[in-house]
Amino acid sequence: MEYSNSKLKEEKVFKDPVHRYIHVRDLVIWDLIGTKEFQRLRRIRQLGTTYLTFHGAEHSRFTHSLGVYEIVRRIVDDVFAERPEWNKEDRLLSLCAALLHDVGHGPFSHSFEKVFHLDHEAFTKEIILGETEINAVLSKVHKGFPKQVAEVIGKTHENKLVVSLISSQIDADRMDYLQRDAYFTGVSYGHFDMERLLRVMRPREDQVVFKQSGMHAVEDYIMSRYQMYWQVYFHPVTRSAEVLLTKILHRAKELNQQNYPFTYPPLHFYSIFQEKYILADYLKLDEAVMLYYFQVWQEEKDPVLSDLCRRFVNRDLFKYVEFDPAKEYRKHSELEALFKKAGIDPEYYLVFDSSSDLPYDFYRPGEEEERLPIYLLMNTGELRELSRESDIVDAISGKRRTDHKLYFPADLLTDDSSKRNIKRQIRSILEI
Amino acid sequence: MLKEHAKLMGVFAACGEVIGRKKLQKMIYIAKKISFPFQEKFEFHFYGPYSEELTLRVEELCNMEFIDEVREKKGGYYQYRYTLTTEGEAFLEHAAVDIPCLRETVAEMNNQSARFLELVSTVLYFDTLTKEEVAEKIFTLKRKQRYTEEEIQEAYTYIEKLKNNLQ
Numbered sequence: 001m002e003y004s005n006s007k008l009k010e011e012k013v014f015k016d017p018v019h020r021y022i023h024v025r026d027l028v029i030w031d032l033i034g035t036k037e038f039q040r041l042r043r044i045r046q047l048g049t050t051y052l053t054f055h056g057a058e059h060s061r062f063t064h065s066l067g068v069y070e071i072v073r074r075i076v077d078d079v080f081a082e083r084p085e086w087n088k089e090d091r092l093l094s095l096c097a098a099l100l101h102d103v104g105h106g107p108f109s110h111s112f113e114k115v116f117h118l119d120h121e122a123f124t125k126e127i128i129l130g131e132t133e134i135n136a137v138l139s140k141v142h143k144g145f146p147k148q149v150a151e152v153i154g155k156t157h158e159n160k161l162v163v164s165l166i167s168s169q170i171d172a173d174r175m176d177y178l179q180r181d182a183y184f185t186g187v188s189y190g191h192f193d194m195e196r197l198l199r200v201m202r203p204r205e206d207q208v209v210f211k212q213s214g215m216h217a218v219e220d221y222i223m224s225r226y227q228m229y230w231q232v233y234f235h236p237v238t239r240s241a242e243v244l245l246t247k248i249l250h251r252a253k254e255l256n257q258q259n260y261p262f263t264y265p266p267l268h269f270y271s272i273f274q275e276k277y278i279l280a281d282y283l284k285l286d287e288a289v290m291l292y293y294f295q296v297w298q299e300e301k302d303p304v305l306s307d308l309c310r311r312f313v314n315r316d317l318f319k320y321v322e323f324d325p326a327k328e329y330r331k332h333s334e335l336e337a338l339f340k341k342a343g344i345d346p347e348y349y350l351v352f353d354s355s356s357d358l359p360y361d362f363y364r365p366g367e368e369e370e371r372l373p374i375y376l377l378m379n380t381g382e383l384r385e386l387s388r389e390s391d392i393v394d395a396i397s398g399k400r401r402t403d404h405k406l407y408f409p410a411d412l413l414t415d416d417s418s419k420r421n422i423k424r425q426i427r428s429i430l431e432i
Numbered sequence: 433m434l435k436e437h438a439k440l441m442g443v444f445a446a447c448g449e450v451i452g453r454k455k456l457q458k459m460i461y462i463a464k465k466i467s468f469p470f471q472e473k474f475e476f477h478f479y480g481p482y483s484e485e486l487t488l489r490v491e492e493l494c495n496m497e498f499i500d501e502v503r504e505k506k507g508g509y510y511q512y513r514y515t516l517t518t519e520g521e522a523f524l525e526h527a528a529v530d531i532p533c534l535r536e537t538v539a540e541m542n543n544q545s546a547r548f549l550e551l552v553s554t555v556l557y558f559d560t561l562t563k564e565e566v567a568e569k570i571f572t573l574k575r576k577q578r579y580t581e582e583e584i585q586e587a588y589t590y591i592e593k594l595k596n597n598l599q
Contacts, residue, residue, distance in 0.1 A: 121475065326523075355492070404492075
């Protein structure tokens with residue numbers, strides 16, 4: 001039997017708190033799960049620093065990737081299997097792309113990518129096409145298969161229906177992470193009727209669409225997404241932890257450029273600091289390694305690096321105030337000057353943060369061909385954009401909500417043992 | 433503070449008015465690809481390179497009233513027009529962000545159609561492929577736009593022109 005069709009003698013199952021069971025019959029999928037590049041995802045948290053706000057949020061990209069695979073498996077095996085618009089030959093491609101869609105993520109990847117100007121999608125592509133165990137498994141299917149999987153994940157594959165299963169405004173990726181993140185954070189938002197959504201999905205040439213009768217299930221999903229963004233993903237305390245993390249990485253990079261004599265040299269970061277992106281080095285970096293450095297750098301002589309690491313390790317985060325940049329940008333310049341006078345480097349200790357810096361998005365109705373929207377399949381056979389039919393979706397997709405905060409170490413500003421008057425001025429401006 | 437926002441405001445200042453969100457997306461992507469220091473992350477979407485970060489920044493600029501957005505009905509769809517406000521001009525002066533050659537480059541792109549810029553940005557997205565492979569990608573991924581070989585060649589010529597103007 002061809003490798004692409006080979007099945008395990010007995011179905012393997014992973015117990016999962018969100019989907020109950022994740023079922024694996026295909027040998028290719030089983031082999032991919034066993035590769036070292038996929039196992040690495042166990043050591044990368046799905047929600048980065050969110051565990052410092054919601055202590056349960058320790059789940060990994062490994063569990064999420066299995067979840068996305070399981071949702072796609074159910075779509076292609078149960079929902080699409082007998083539909084004439086679905087080509088069964090795309091089944092394995094869809095499953096592999098679902099399983100591997102996050103394989104290029106680095107540790108605390110949002111901050112990490114921002115500081116080092118990296119793109120996890122480029123690493124995903126390199127892991128799939130390079131000399132890796134994953135590539136060896138995929139190449140056994142056929143020579144061109146790794147490229148096809150990489151193109152689906154990169155959204156440049158010609159089969160847009162398969163792409164939309166993994167990446168669209170209502171895809172298996174979001175369906176899994178919303179439910180999984182809700183479960184592990186313990187919040188009551190994020191739940192929706194996925195069974196119903198799967199039942200009303202229909203394959204079309206360019207994307208998945210939803211039967212008109214399932215509109216309320218889609219509305220429920222959009223509302224969950226909206227609530228999760230504001231309650232979990234944009235949480236100001238999580239953002240404070242991200243701010244610290246970003247500043248630690250900036251500081252370490254800067255010290256390295258200045259040839260600072262590290263007591264604990266950043267061996268794992270050298271190629272990244274020099275912007276030489278070597279896949280083998282990247283794969284060695286995971287969150288356990290990063291946290292090791294943060295732990296030992298508390299003992300570095302550089303006061304900024306050691307202080308920032310101490311804060312991160314002990315969750316002594318920066319405090320924040322709401323900040324309206326349009327009205328208060330001059331105030332920011334004034335604060336920067338006062339921080340310098342107080343001997344507190346504003347580059348590291350006065351941080352402005354906007355919601356546009358975060359890697360999450362809202363539903364967009366796709367006006368002016370920006371993004372492909374969610375379409376409802378009407379009883380007449382016509383396709384209608386969701387917000388044109390749903391008042392609820394129309395109400396929240398038209399609202400523009402943005403958020404800006406200013407982060408600072410309140411303890412340093414209330415320590416009156418030095419520069420008392422300047423710190424008093426700062427506190428007065430910040431109204432703390 | 434707001435350095436990335438200020439760079440975008442510089443684009444609106446240079447163009448006077450940008451008509452269309454799609455056009456704006458493609459202009460910033462092309463500018464980034466030919467080495468202007470925009471930090472927004474782009475991914476390939478149904479209509480070519482798209483950045484959610486850019487969309488959010490534009491929304492923030494609207495909320496801050498640094499740019500003005502006008503939504504107008506155009507036949508069966510809506511179109512958006514963007515201009516810098518007086519408050520935006522004042523902030524831009526305060527931010528003092530100066531990117532050499534950006535003004536001329538974006539003003540030039542603003543004279544092109546959104547359809548052509550979509551093609552140019554797609555050609556740039558696949559810049560690691562050969563010309564033949566790029567053409568094949570465009571004919572399959574963008575078959576509904578019905579781009580011709582001549583248009584693809586025009587896109588290459590245009591990219592060269594933009595790059596030459598920077599030298």
